Amino acid sequence: xxxxxxxxxxxxxxxxxxxxxxxxxxxxxxxxxxxxxxxxxxxxxxxxxxxxxxxxxxxxxxxxxxxxxxxxxxxxxxxxxxxxxxxxxxxxxxxxxxxxxxxxxxxxxxxxxxxxxxxxxxxxxxxxxxxxxxxxxxxxxxxxxxxxxxxxxxxxxxxxxxxxxxxxxxxxxxxxxxxxxxxxxxxxxxxxxxxxxxxxxxxxxxxxxxxxxxxxxxxxxxxxxxxxxxxxxxxxxx
Ligand code: DAT
Ligand code: MG
Numbered sequence: 166x167x168x169x170x171x172x173x174x175x176x177x178x179x180x181x182x183x184x185x186x187x188x189x190x191x192x193x194x195x196x197x198x199x200x201x202x203x204x205x206x207x208x209x210x211x212x213x214x215x216x217x218x219x220x221x222x223x224x225x226x227x228x229x230x231x232x233x234x235x236x237x238x239x240x241x242x243x244x245x246x247x248x249x250x251x252x253x254x255x256x257x258x259x260x261x262x263x264x265x266x267x268x269x270x271x272x273x274x275x276x277x278x279x280x281x282x283x284x285x286x287x288x289x290x291x292x293x294x295x296x297x298x299x300x301x302x303x304x305x306x307x308x309x310x311x312x313x314x315x316x317x318x319x320x321x322x323x324x325x326x327x328x329x330x331x332x333x334x335x336x337x338x339x340x341x342x343x344x345x346x347x348x349x350x351x352x353x354x355x356x357x358x359x360x361x362x363x364x365x366x367x368x369x370x371x372x373x374x375x376x377x378x379x380x381x382x383x384x385x386x387x388x389x390x391x392x393x394x395x396x397x398x399x400x401x402x403x
Contacts, residue, residue: 253283253329254330255326256332256375257326257368257369258273258277258325260365261317262319263358263364264366269357273353276339280335281395283329284327286383287324287325288324289322291318296381297318326383333372336369337370339352339368353365353366354366
């Protein structure tokens with residue numbers, strides 16, 4: 166008797182989850198709302214069923230009902246996770262020609278990766294001086310502007326987009342202060358660079374610059390959207 170009940174609960178679970186995944190492919194927010202609505206409507210059905218049962222069959226239906234109630238909740242949690250991923254913050258990070266030439270590409274990537282941030286775009290290119298001037302346009306009045314743009318366009322740059330909760334601000338922490346003499350040990354510039362003119366890495370300094378820089382360096386279809394297997398261990402509330 167019980168195994169039949171659980172088999173039918175299992176079937177119901179599968180159809181609920183597949184209905185949810187169809188919802189989620191259409192719209193994250195729609196799926197989230199649908200999840201919440203179904204929890205409410207199933208709860209109503211469950212309480213009316215429980216009222217009508219008695220004895221062993223009432224116990225069996227209570228077990229079945231609590232199982233079935235858990236399923237929309239599970240589906241709702243999946244929706245929450247997907248919605249979370251869809252809203253994730255992104256930043257632009259570049260390893261400048263000095264970092265590339267010194268063989269520090271894997272070191273920099275590893276620090277962002279080990280933190281738990283997700284790489285969603287990467288390419289290597291030699292930017293032209295005009296492109297470097299666009300990238301550093303906010304510094305055009307500084308005395309070092311021309312030299313800085315010459316340097317950025319002097320060799321290969323590894324351009325990346327990293328994604329994660331708070332990645333813009335925390336990415337800057339991983340990078341360290343602009344002048345490596347002032348960067349804390351443990352930061353990328355603190356550990357791996359000595360002077361401001363060769364500080365090996367660039368990182369966006371705010372949401373607006375992140376958006377502009379990602380748009381300058383990457384076409385929208387160069388950004389890869391995927392779910393990392395590690396995400397369920399990196400994010401979570403207790
Ligand atoms: P950051 O790269 O930390 O965002 P920034 O945007 O003020 O710093 O400057 C961009 C780059 O310009 C910086 O990484 C190195 C160079 N730079 C900054 N200040 C400099 C200075 N006083 N002399 C020479 N180069 C400088
Ligand atoms: Mg800057």
